[in-house]
Amino acid sequence: EVQLVESGGGLVQPGGSLRLSCAASGFAFSSYDIHWVRQATGRSPEWVSCIGTEADTFYPGSVKGRFTISRENAKDSVYLQMNSLRVGDTGVYYCARGRGGYFDLWGRGTLVTVSS
Amino acid sequence: DIVMTQSPDSLAVSLGERATINCKSSQSVLYSSNNKNYLAWYQQKPGQPPKLLIYWASTRESGVPDRFSGSGSGTDFTLTISGLQAEDMAVYYCQQYYNTPLWTFGQGTKVEIK
Secondary structure: OOEEEEEOOEEEOOOOOEEEEEEEEOOOHHHOEEEEEEEOOOOOOEEEEEEOOOOOEEOOOOOOOOEEEEEEHHHOEEEEEEOOOOHHHOEEEEEEEEEOOEEEEEOOOEEEEEOO | OOOEEEEOOEEEEOOOOOEEEEEEEOOOOEEOOOOEEOEEEEEEOOOOOOEEEEEOOOEEOOOOOOOEEEEEEOOEEEEEEOOOOHHHOEEEEEEEOOOOOOOEEOOOEEEEEO
């Protein structure tokens, strides 16, 4: 089955760290860009990071310097290391497959809650 | 950043009727070299991830019912649901992928059954 499965979410205090994982199956993982997109409750999705097929990485200003995306093609997996977490980083984090610039496959997400 | 603005924020439509959602980008997402609009539409139902409906502004993703159609060019786009079904109740988002690597979404339009 073609799918993405996220894991690693949880409750963390402000200033803390968390590492999310995204496991892919059913497609040629190494041939695709993979993104992380987050969504706070009642809000629209917000793009968080991207890793290209050559392991080139991209971030918006809101997370640059705090988040690090990486991939391990041998395990068909992508990771998101999140440091210096803030209350505003709270939300459901989805990994998504990029195709031509749009996102054609999404995981079901993992919830990250940053709270004291 | 390209800001995506959708209208309305919500709408109620009777079953079988047409729903029309608008999306306006703060700058053109039409790439002149290939004449393609870098605009996608997604559907999100409660508790589920977004699902790709339309890309290149008007190309329907495989498996998406043909009652969903996209139109527009440059800065103004429309998603039309012709013959609304009960399962179409959801929030719909537009997204630009012209100004990468900085993908942005609209604020969403909630479609309800009247």
